[in-house]
Amino acid sequence: MPAEKIAPSPELVVPELRWFWDQLGTQADRRGDPDMSSGTLSVVAPESSEERAAAIGICAKVLAAGQRRRVDLVELASLTAPLSPGEVAASVLGRPLAERRLAADRQRAREAELCDALRAAVPDLDIGATATLRSTGVIKRLSKISDAEQVVEHVGAVVGDLPGGTEMVDRRVLALVAGSPHALDAGQPVAGLCLSVLSALGRVEAGMSARDAWAAVGVVYDDITGGLSVVGVVPDGWTVPEHAPVTLPPKVLARCTWPAGRGRIVFVTENPSVLSAAAGIVGARAICTTGTPSRLEIASLGKLVAGGWRLAVRADFDDTGLTNTAAILGAVADARPWRMGALDYLGALEAGGSVEPLRLERLSPTPWDPELAEAMRHHGVAVFEETLLDDLLDDISRASRSDRCGLVR
Numbered sequence: 001m002p003a004e005k006i007a008p009s010p011e012l013v014v015p016e017l018r019w020f021w022d023q024l025g026t027q028a029d030r031r032g033d034p035d036m037s038s039g040t041l042s043v044v045a046p047e048s049s050e051e052r053a054a055a056i057g058i059c060a061k062v063l064a065a066g067q068r069r070r071v072d073l074v075e076l077a078s079l080t081a082p083l084s085p086g087e088v089a090a091s092v093l094g095r096p097l098a099e100r101r102l103a104a105d106r107q108r109a110r111e112a113e114l115c116d117a118l119r120a121a122v123p124d125l126d127i128g129a130t131a132t133l134r135s136t137g138v139i140k141r142l143s144k145i146s147d148a149e150q151v152v153e154h155v156g157a158v159v160g161d162l163p164g165g166t167e168m169v170d171r172r173v174l175a176l177v178a179g180s181p182h183a184l185d186a187g188q189p190v191a192g193l194c195l196s197v198l199s200a201l202g203r204v205e206a207g208m209s210a211r212d213a214w215a216a217v218g219v220v221y222d223d224i225t226g227g228l229s230v231v232g233v234v235p236d237g238w239t240v241p242e243h244a245p246v247t248l249p250p251k252v253l254a255r256c257t258w259p260a261g262r263g264r265i266v267f268v269t270e271n272p273s274v275l276s277a278a279a280g281i282v283g284a285r286a287i288c289t290t291g292t293p294s295r296l297e298i299a300s301l302g303k304l305v306a307g308g309w310r311l312a313v314r315a316d317f318d319d320t321g322l323t324n325t326a327a328i329l330g331a332v333a334d335a336r337p338w339r340m341g342a343l344d345y346l347g348a349l350e351a352g353g354s355v356e357p358l359r360l361e362r363l364s365p366t367p368w369d370p371e372l373a374e375a376m377r378h379h380g381v382a383v384f385e386e387t388l389l390d391d392l393l394d395d396i397s398r399a400s401r402s403d404r405c406g407l408v409r
Contacts, residue, residue: 008088012080016054019046021092028086032101036086037077040070111139114148121156122197129200138196145189154178154190155197163218171214171221184219186210211250212295223251228297231278232285232400233258233266233304243279253300261309265399267338268301269392270315270324271385277393283400289315292324302332312338312395317345317376317383319362329368338395339388342371348383356382 013021023043028036045052045063052063058076059069073085080088090097115130118139133139142148157177163169172181175190184191195213198204204213211221227249235256240246248256267286269275275288289297305311313328313335315321329335348354358380366372385392 006083008080008083008091011057012088013092014054016048016051017058018092019051020055020058021089024085025089025093025095025097028089028097029099029101032098032105034086034090034097034099034102035084036073036089036097037084039073041073041076041085042068042070044068107140107143110143114139114142114152117149117152118155118197121152122159122201124159124201125197129197132200133196136196138193142189142193151189151193154183155193158184158190158194159197166218168218168220171219174219184214209292209294215295220250223254224249226250226290226294227253228293228300229272229275229288229290230286231275232283233287233309235259243282243284245275245279248300250294250296253296256300258304258307258309261304261307263308263310265310265312266304267392267396267399268311268313268328268335269385270321274385274389274392277389278396281393281397281400284396285400286396289324292320293328298328298331301328301335305332305334311335314338314340314385314392316385317348317372318356319359319364322364322366322373322376325368326364326366337368339391340372341369342375344388345372345375345383346379348387349379349381351387354381354383354387358382 020043024036024041027041028034043059045055045059045065045067047065049065052065056062058079059071063069076085083091086097111134115127115134118130118133119125119127130139142151145151154177158174161174161177171184175181175184178184178190182188184194191210195204195210198213198217199206204216208216211226214221227247229245229247231243231245234240234246235248235252236259238246264285267278269278269286269288270291272288272290275286278284278286287301293301301311311328311332311334313325313332314337315324325337325340329337358376360377360380363373363376
């Protein structure tokens, strides 16, 4: 049978002593000491004379209002025995003491254990690297996983089995060392911790996409899905039906060559809706990144320019669109923005139809037109490519009739 719960002495739990136990409980929480049986306790006497009189047995004298008194906790424990002063306070206050501090101590101890386990599993990790993982919340998130030790073990196996030199390995094949071909899928604990560890080791850059981060360490993330969707411009040697959109997956982009451009324009867009509409234009040449382009996709666009094509680049007028446009313009020599300036934004804004607020804290600079970022910050509203669709299609149509009409601006 469970032991019978011991109640505090009635004279210790009178309402007039509530102030004293409140102060003891507060200091117990701060110290992380649920017993409060050693050391001293500093209390401040209340205004009520009845409350101060009730504490004579504890404080050994009647205190003046506001007077500070140091209480010997060993002596207090002799008065509260067989309970500790903290146990009496917990009974009076109706809650466990120091729970938050104790929980924090347990969390710190758990995180330290996992850091030790990680350094054992990944020998290249040093104390500084695990400190970085801890400060960024990676270890805390790991501690919430029920099988955290197994995740750490699998991460060690994956990092230890990464290819060297110019070798490449398929992500799902590599994942088998972690017990499942899906262990390195997006959102899986092993995948997330692996990338965090590789970042802490300096082997991948912070902020890289999963595809680019894995590629940096010799892992093919997924070379079948994704890639660039195209209309009117396909790899050298390919023949496709007229107006047919084609998606070129990473496996193709990594190896294909482009036909000579001879100064012709290719329009690069972010949204499939623009490409779909362009497919109905005779002679249209357009490419869709379908969101954020990977390094491989940007490199493929660079190969087009190197082959004599002119790139006209645009995206949505939002934080992601600015980032994507800047990434392409910054990496591809001679690529030019396409209706991606401040006047284009203001004109589209005036046309109406968009009420979605911008995430102003995420807006990046727009070096191709500094006034664009300024205008977007001022108005605070996103504008999407579909709002400009008629103008974009008109540009594509005119370019299909004449490659020298000066549309790139």
